[in-house]
Amino acid sequence: MTQSNPPRLPAFDVAHATPEQKAVLDEILAGPRGNLNGPFLGWIHSPELAQHAQRLGAFCRYRTGLPLRLSELAILVTAACxxxxxxxxxxxPIALQAGVPEVLAQQIRTGAEPHFEDPDDALIHAFxxxxxxxxxxxxxxxxxxxxxxxxxxxxxxxxxxxYYAFVAMTLNVFEMRAERQNTLPFAE
Structure with a gap:
């Protein structure tokens, strides 16, 4: 995406949201995420999809049974892919806070051969x-x-x-950036 391209989706204005859109936004903001950062303002253009996707995402992010470190490692590998x-x-930053070593994260981001200190990290990466x-x-x-x-x-x-492949596809197709994102981790 070059900065001169117009946005692929119109900016979402909460003041003009439909009742269905408001219900989705309220549920996201009241849930464990507490914010709309990510694909949600893309999905909100299809409120029914947004509702199903955000509920699935809450499960996949917080209730898989995996330790947060391993979930976040899997998400980073997905983001890099x-x-x-x-x-x-x-x-x-969530992955680092959860215990993913910064060196490992950077190896994944750059496509370098990752070196693992933890066998669970190696197993998740292999899978x-x-x-x-x-x-x-x-x-x-x-x-x-x-x-x-x-x-x-x-x-x-x-x-x-x-789920996170779906998130990545949404973010990539609609050229969405995170709130306050001013750097790109991958070359375009």
């Missing part, structure tokens, strides 16, 4: 990158993930990846 500027910008790179997960990685996290959390991990 899609080169989703706002997704990385929003989740990078995510195999799925994105080959559109499958090997029997070995699947078995290790099931043994370590169990069936429900493994299913939830796939849901988290699908």
């Amino acid at each position: 899609w080169q989703a500027q706002a997704e990385w910008y929003i989740h990078y 995510v990158t195999e799925l994105y790179d080959t559109k499958r997960v090997s029997d070995e990685t699947y078995a290790r993930t099931m043994t370590r996290f169990g069936r429900e959390v493994t299913v939830n991990l796939v849901g988290l990846l699908g």
